[in-house]
Amino acid sequence: xxxxxxxxxxxxxxxxxxxxxxxxxxxxxxxxxxxxxxxxxxxxxxxxxxxxxxxxxxxxxxxxxxxxxxxxxxxxxxxxxxxxxxxxxxxxxxxxxxxxxxxxxxxxxxxxxxxxxxxxxxxxxxxxxxxxxxxxxxxxxxxxxxxxxxxxxxxxxxxxxxxxxxxxxxxxxxxxxxxxxxxxxxxxxxxxxxxxxxxxxxxxxxxxxxxxxxxxxxxxxxxxxxxxxxxxxxxxxxxxxxxxxxxxxxxxxxxxxxxxxxxxxxxxxxxxxxxxxxxxxxxxxxxxxxxxxxxxxxxxxxxxxxxxxxxxxxxxxxxxxxxxxxxxxxxxxxxxxxxxxxxxxxxxxxxxxxxxxxxxxxxxxxxxxxxxxxxxxxxxxxxxxxxxxxxxxxxxxxxxxxxxxxxxxxxxxxxxxxxxxxxxxxxxxxxxxxxxxxxxxxxxxxxxxxxx
Amino acid sequence: xxxxxxxxxxxxxxxxxxxxxxxxxxxxxxxxxxxxxxxxxxxxxxxxxxxxxxxxxxxxxxxxxxxxxxxxxxxxxxxxxxxxxxxxxxxxxxxxxxxxxxxxxxxxxxxxxxxxxxxxxxxxxxxxxxxxxxxxxxxxxxxxxxxxxxxxxxxxxxxxxxxxxxxxxxxxxxxxxxxxxxxxxxxxxxxxxxxxxxxxxxxxxxxxxxxxxxxxxxxxxxxxxxxxxxxxxxxxxxxxxxxxxxxxxxxxxxxxxxxxxxxxxxxxxxxxxxxxxxxxxxxxxxxxxxxxxxxxxxxxxxxxxxxxxxxxxxxxxxxxxxxxxxxxxxxxxxxxxxxxxxxxxxxxxxxxxxxxxxxxxxxxxxxxxxxxxxxxxxxxxxxxxxxxxxxxxxxxxxxxxxxxxxxxxxxxxxxxxxxxxxxxxxxxxxxxxxxxxxxxxxxxxxxxxxxx
Numbered sequence: 001x002x003x004x005x006x007x008x009x010x011x012x013x014x015x016x017x018x019x020x021x022x023x024x025x026x027x028x029x030x031x032x033x034x035x036x037x038x039x040x041x042x043x044x045x046x047x048x049x050x051x052x053x054x055x056x057x058x059x060x061x062x063x064x065x066x067x068x069x070x071x072x073x074x075x076x077x078x079x080x081x082x083x084x085x086x087x088x089x090x091x092x093x094x095x096x097x098x099x100x101x102x103x104x105x106x107x108x109x110x111x112x113x114x115x116x117x118x119x120x121x122x123x124x125x126x127x128x129x130x131x132x133x134x135x136x137x138x139x140x141x142x143x144x145x146x147x148x149x150x151x152x153x154x155x156x157x158x159x160x161x162x163x164x165x166x167x168x169x170x171x172x173x174x175x176x177x178x179x180x181x182x183x184x185x186x187x188x189x190x191x192x193x194x195x196x197x198x199x200x201x202x203x204x205x206x207x208x209x210x211x212x213x214x215x216x217x218x219x220x221x222x223x224x225x226x227x228x229x230x231x232x233x234x235x236x237x238x239x240x241x242x243x244x245x246x247x248x249x250x251x252x253x254x255x256x257x258x259x260x261x262x263x264x265x266x267x268x269x270x271x272x273x274x275x276x277x278x279x280x281x282x283x284x285x286x287x288x289x290x291x292x293x294x295x296x297x298x299x300x301x302x303x304x305x306x307x308x309x310x311x312x313x314x315x316x317x318x319x320x321x322x323x324x325x326x327x328x329x330x331x332x333x334x335x336x337x338x339x340x341x342x343x344x345x346x347x348x349x350x351x352x353x354x355x356x357x358x359x360x361x362x363x364x365x366x367x368x369x370x371x372x373x374x375x376x377x378x379x380x381x382x383x384x385x386x387x388x389x390x391x392x393x394x395x396x397x398x399x400x401x402x403x404x405x406x407x408x409x410x411x412x413x414x415x416x417x418x419x420x421x422x423x424x425x426x427x428x429x430x431x432x433x434x435x436x437x438x439x440x441x442x443x444x445x446x447x448x449x450x451x452x
Numbered sequence: 453x454x455x456x457x458x459x460x461x462x463x464x465x466x467x468x469x470x471x472x473x474x475x476x477x478x479x480x481x482x483x484x485x486x487x488x489x490x491x492x493x494x495x496x497x498x499x500x501x502x503x504x505x506x507x508x509x510x511x512x513x514x515x516x517x518x519x520x521x522x523x524x525x526x527x528x529x530x531x532x533x534x535x536x537x538x539x540x541x542x543x544x545x546x547x548x549x550x551x552x553x554x555x556x557x558x559x560x561x562x563x564x565x566x567x568x569x570x571x572x573x574x575x576x577x578x579x580x581x582x583x584x585x586x587x588x589x590x591x592x593x594x595x596x597x598x599x600x601x602x603x604x605x606x607x608x609x610x611x612x613x614x615x616x617x618x619x620x621x622x623x624x625x626x627x628x629x630x631x632x633x634x635x636x637x638x639x640x641x642x643x644x645x646x647x648x649x650x651x652x653x654x655x656x657x658x659x660x661x662x663x664x665x666x667x668x669x670x671x672x673x674x675x676x677x678x679x680x681x682x683x684x685x686x687x688x689x690x691x692x693x694x695x696x697x698x699x700x701x702x703x704x705x706x707x708x709x710x711x712x713x714x715x716x717x718x719x720x721x722x723x724x725x726x727x728x729x730x731x732x733x734x735x736x737x738x739x740x741x742x743x744x745x746x747x748x749x750x751x752x753x754x755x756x757x758x759x760x761x762x763x764x765x766x767x768x769x770x771x772x773x774x775x776x777x778x779x780x781x782x783x784x785x786x787x788x789x790x791x792x793x794x795x796x797x798x799x800x801x802x803x804x805x806x807x808x809x810x811x812x813x814x815x816x817x818x819x820x821x822x823x824x825x826x827x828x829x830x831x832x833x834x835x836x837x838x839x840x841x842x843x844x845x846x847x848x849x850x851x852x853x854x855x856x857x858x859x860x861x862x863x864x865x866x867x868x869x870x871x872x873x874x875x876x877x878x879x880x881x882x883x884x885x886x887x888x889x890x891x892x893x894x895x896x897x898x899x900x901x902x903x904x
Contacts, residue, residue, distance in 0.1 A: 035679045162646050170683070171642050189641040190623050194614050226708070227487045229701040231622070231683055248700045249681035255704060256678070259711030260793065266718055267789035267877070268782050275794045275808055282815050286786050287822075293782045294823055297775025298830060304771040311770050315763050318770040319756040322777050322886050323749025329781070330720050330745045330879050334738050337719035341712060342727045356727055363734050370739075371746055378750060425719070427782050434774050 003036045010043045017048045026055055034060055038067035042276075046076060053088075062092035065101065074104050082109060086116035094169070095122065096142035096250075099129035129244075137221050138214030141235045141244030144168045147175040148201060150184050155197040157187075172232040175242055176205040183234055183242040185209050211236055214243055219258070222251045262344055265422035266337055268293075289427040296431030300325075300438050307442045310451050316385065317445045320392045321438065327371065327396060328403040328437035329430035335360060335407025336425045343411065343421050353412055357405075364404030372397040391448040395441040402440070403433045455488045462495045469500045478507055486515035493520060494728075498528060505540075514544035517553065526556050534561060538568035546621070547574065548594035548702075551581035581696075589673050590666035592706075593687045593696030596620045599627040600653055602636050607649040609639075624684040627694055628657040635686055635694040637661050663688055666695055671710070674703045714796055717874035718789055720745075741879040748883030752777075752890050759894045762903050768837065769897045772844045773890065779823065779848060780855040780889035781882035787812060787859025788877045795863065795873050805864055809857075816856030824849040843900040847893040854892070855885045 009028075016024040029037055029052065037056075041049045041064065053061050065073060077085055085105075090098045090113065102110055117123040125143040132138025146164045148157045157174070165171060174187040185207040195204055211234045212221050225233055225248065232247045260272065268289035273282055304311065304321075311318055372393045379389040407429055411421035461480075468476040481489055481504065489508075493501045493516065505513050517525060529537055537557075542550045542565065554562055569575040577595040584590025598616045600609045609626070617623060626639040637659040647656055663686045664673050677685050677700065687696045712724065720741035725734055756763065756773075763770055824845045831841040859881055863873035 033680060035681075158645060165642050165646060170640070172683070188622070189645070190617050193610060193641070193645070194617065226701075226704050228485060229487075231624070231700060248683060248704070249678075252678050252700070252704055252707060256707050256711065259708065259715065263711065263715050263718065263789065263793060266715065267785050269786055269789065273790065275790055275811075279811060279815055279818070282790075283818055286783075286815075286819060289786075290779065290782055290819065290823060291826075293778045294775070294826060297772070297778050298827075300774035300778075301771040304774070305768075308767055312764070312767045315760055315767075315770075316757075318763055318767075318773065319753040319760075320749070321770065321773050322752035322756070322890060323746070325774050325777060326745045326749050326752075326781075326883065326886055327742065329778075329882070330742055331738075333878075334720050334741075337715065338721065338725065338727055338734070341715060359727075359731060363731055363738075366731070366735055367738060367742065371742060374743075374746060375750075426785075430781070431778065434778055438774060 003032060005036075005039055005043065010040070013040065014044065014048060017044075017051050022055065025052065029055070034063035035067050037064045041068060042072065046079065049076060050079070058088055058092045062089045062097075065089050066093065066097045070104060073101065077101070077105060077109075082112035083116045085113050087118070090117055090126075091119060091122065094142045094144050095125040095129055096140060096244075098122070099126050099139075102126055103130060103134070132214055135218040136214060137212045137216040137218070137235045137246060138243065140218060140221070140250055141214075141246045143244050145175060145234070145242075145245045146171050147177050147242055148187070150176050150178055150202045150205065152201050153197065154192060154195055154199050154201065154204075157192065157201060158197070161192075170247070172247070173234075173245075175234050175245070176201055177242050181242055182240045183209070183211060183236050186234070209234065212246075213238065218254060221246055222254045222258075225251045226255065258344060262340060262422045262425075265420075266333065266340075266425040268427040292431055293427055296434055299435050303435060303438045303442070307446070310442065310446050310449070313451060314388075314445065314449050316388050317391070317442070317449075320388075321441070323375070323392070324395055324399055324437045324441045325434045328399045328433035331364075331367065331400050332403040332407040332429040332433040333425060335364075335404045336411050336421075336429050339408055339411045340421045340425055343415050356412075357408060360404055360408040361401075364401050367404065368397045368400035371400060387448045388445075391441070391445040395437075395444045398440050398444070399433070399437040402436060403429075406432065455484060457488075457491055457495065462492065465492065466496065466500060469496075469503045474507065477504065481507070486512055487519050489516045490519035494524065498531065501528060502531070510540055510544045514541045514549075517541050518545065518549045522556060525553065529553070529557060529561075534564035535568045537561075537565050539570070542569055542578075543571060543574065546594045546596050547577040547581055548592060548696075550574070551578050551591075554578055555582060555586065584666055587670045588666060589664045589668040589670070589687045589698060590695065592670060592673070592702055593666075593698045595696050597627060597686070597694075597697045598623050599629050599694060600639070602628050602630055602654045602657065604653050605649065606644060606647055606651050606653065606656075609644065609653060610649070613644075622699070624699070625686075625697075627686050627697070628653055629694050633694055634692045635661070635663060635688050638686070661686065664698075665690065670706060673698055674706045674710075677703045678707065710796060714792060714874045714877075717872075718785065718792075718878040720879040744883055745879055748886055751887050755887060755890045755894070759898070762894065762898050762901070765903060766840075766897065766901050768840050769843070769894070769901075772840075773893070775827070775844070776847055776851055776889045776893045777886045780851045780885035783816075783819065783852050784855040784859040784881040784885040785877060787816075787856045788863050788873075788881050791860055791863045792873045792877055795867050808864075809860060812856055812860040813853075816853050819856065820849045820852035823852060839900045840897075843893070843897040847889075847896045850892050850896070851885070851889040854888060855881075858884065858888075 013025065013028055016028065037052070041052060056064065090101065093101065102113060105113060114123050114126065129138070129143065144167055146161055146168055148160055152160070161174065171189060174189065174192065176184045176187055178184055185205040186209045187201065187205045191204055210224060210228055210230060212224065214235055214237050221233065232245050234242055235244045235246060237243050269285050270288050271285045273285040375396055376389055376393040379392055410424040414424055415421040465477065465480055468480065489504070493504060508516065542553065545553065554565060557565060566575050566578065581590070581595065596619055598613055598620055600612055604612070613626065623641060626641065626644065628636045628639055630636055637657040638661045639653065639657045643656055662676060662680050662682060664676065666687055666689055673685065684697050684699045686694055687698060689695050716724070721737050722740050723737045725737040827848055828841060828845040831844055862876040862881070866876055867873040
């Protein structure tokens with residue numbers, strides 16, 4: 001039922017394109033949904049993709065262009081003339097998609113494309129949208145919506161909707177405004193159908209409407225729409241005039257992208273990559289955090305090197321270096337990721353930062369105690385060297401305490417300073433805890449073995 | 453504009469409840485959206501929550517119950533009599549929510565509640581839905597939808613919709629079926645409004661409708677709805693009869709939950725926890741992976757212990773233990789998480805497993821070469837002990853290769869065997885790489901220092 005791209009399909013398509021077989025290519029793609037064609041195009045070269053785009057009618061070509069990843073789109077548009085971008089793509093797009101595409105172009109090309117758009121009203125809408133911050137409600141909203149005046153009857157309303165509905169793909173809600181374009185409420189299509197045509201709009205609309213301001217941050221828009229299960233939300237300006245609307249599909253994409261970003265951060269990957277990407281991109285995404293790991297490792301080597309005598313005298317101390325480092329790292333990642341996730345999911349909690357740290361301290365104390373006892377028992381039973389047994393247990397206890405504390409505190413502090421708290425997860429926290437853990441461990445070890 | 457819970461609000465509410473001030477509590481909550489009340493209730497005790505529920509009318513009480521987390525709901529419903537659950541909550545719910553709530557009850561209580569539902573048709577719907585696998589389209593769909601016969605005119609249609617629409621919150625699409633209830637296509641409300649009332653449905657509906665089967669897995673449903681930006685999707689049985697529909701809000705929740713699950717897995721956290729949870733729950737969620745980390749650390753100590761002589765003779769070898777372990781761990785997590793994320797996001801790629809592993813091998817070779825050279829240069833310049841310099845560089849090279857390889861392979865293998873590939877990320881892969889890295893490092897070190 002759902003279209004699945006197979007290697008055979010791609011190979012056949014490539015052959016048809018290579019042999020300039022327009023009819024053959026057409027047969028292969030004409031029944032596909034734009035989202036499917038976008039997937040197919042990702043497996044083609046730019047030249048092959050261009051061949052396909054030229055075959056599609058404007059509506060479909062622009063739908064496909066909206067679906068392909070930003071990077072690919074940028075690369076592709078660079079090789080096209082401005083009037084072609086305007087007439088073949090932009091003019092068929094909703095204003096939000098058009099603004100996204102135009103925003104991605106170089107400044108010079110932007111102006112050229114905007115001037116090539118024949119429908120001046122549309123060009124104006126795009127320019128308006130480009131004024132807003134990219135990650136604000138204004139930056140993601142579309143201008144296309146259906147609005148009616150509160151003083152109209154349902155009959156007038158229906159007539160007006162037929163006019164406006166042409167350029168709106170899906171209506172979802174009808175927005176009710178007053179004479180000054182201020183948003184008064186919403187009217188569902190259901191109500192419109194179920195009421196008498198002489199009824200006045202002002203008697204049936206719902207004034208209790210969730211809305212956002214053009215300045216509202218994207219995260220908050222997603223949070224509100226998700227929380228209240230809204231399929232679309234109206235966007236108003238500072239004096240309440242209806243400016244646009246944001247639909248659920250933008251929110252799904254946003255939620256997914258945000259989650260992916262945090263996931264990649266905790267995994268030590270920079271930038272949005274997939275296994276299908278080019279080797280160079282994948283390498284670049286992995287390099288930064290590995291370099292930090294390497295520097296942390298060198299710092300660790302320096303710490304250990306400064307204690308060479310101790311390690312020479314008591315070689316057993318070296319045995320538990322990996323254990324101390326691993327436990328510190330794991331505890332740190334756990335603590336930081338719980339905090340990051342709760343910040344990301346926007347869970348408002350009445351717990352204050354102080355209370356949260358106190359609770360984390362209790363958890364850290366319990367965890368530290370449990371694992372210190374476990375490793376104590378193991379070491380006591382397996383070898384009986386009491387100095388080593390005490391050194392390892394007490395160090396582990398302290399390292400877990402520190403790792404929990406910093407793992408919780410650092411993302412909270414970053415968030416307070418408006419820096420992405422996810423930066424503090426993954427390799428950052430493990431590297432930091434590695435070095436700190438080693439110092440604590442060696443100090444305590446030397447104390448117990450009387451070589452301080 | 454959006455409701456924000458403050459500590460003052462909760463404290464005031466708790467006081468009003470404590471003093472049995474019905475009117476005061478009502479004033480405080482009556483303007484709130486059910487989703488907001490659900491958030492408020494999470495900060496109250498069960499007894500306080502019960503007080504609030506009793507004040508709400510059935511519609512609102514059931515909306516609130518649907519919004520609160522599963523665990524809290526289960527705890528809360530346990531203290532209520534079955535007839536109360538049926539009459540106060542279930543009867544006001546859509547069939548999908550009702551089935552979810554009933555499914556969560558103990559088997560004994562399930563039967564009692566089902567028998568208490570007055571509307572036999574609704575009870576039947578719930579029983580039907582309970583038959584489907586929980587994570588299939590059948591398990592998440594709702595029975596409430598608006599369907600019309602293809603032979604009707606738009607006028608008949610409008611009349612029928614007024615009848616059906618009462619129990620459907622939002623219509624979104626009108627589903628067109630034939631006389632045998634088989635799904636033929638969809639009709640948008642827009643078309644319904646814009647066409648003449650004498651038009652026959654069969655002339656205006658859209659037959660090219662995306663649909664899923666009752667057996668389709670939840671993941672695939674989310675993927676399809678996300679890809680094609682669908683606000684709702686119809687669910688059919690094996691012979692194509694319309695059985696229910698799934699709406700976008702279920703998909704947003706699912707996408708978010710899946711992302712959170714993978715995130716927690718890579719962070720070494722078991723189960724769905726938040727900083728606001730009880731200390732016991734938070735401890736339980738962290739314990740399993742820390743225990744595995746501890747066992748890995750003990751294994752590492754055994755490996756190092758077996759090479760005590762080598763470490764005693766060449767203490768410098770110990771200095772780079774943390775570096776080797778950290779790099780192996782970081783590379784492993786990066787590799788596995790890229791694979792897991794691409795599996796989770798359902799990206800279909802024409803690359804075969806073989807090709808993917810080959811590519812990962814190239815990336816691993818480059819990464820390994822880069823970092824082996826970096827550490828070689830550092831060691832060469834900083835101390836000039838050539839044996840150590842070569843040992844560390846060559847070990848790092850091999851460890852990065854192994855870590856990449858296993859990091860890529862293990863999640864792919866798990867997925868092939870239908871085990872959650874995310875299991876192979878985070879602490880699992882770091883622990884495995886720690887131990888393997890140590891063995892490789894010591895072996896190579898001994899070779900270079902001639903003590904093999």
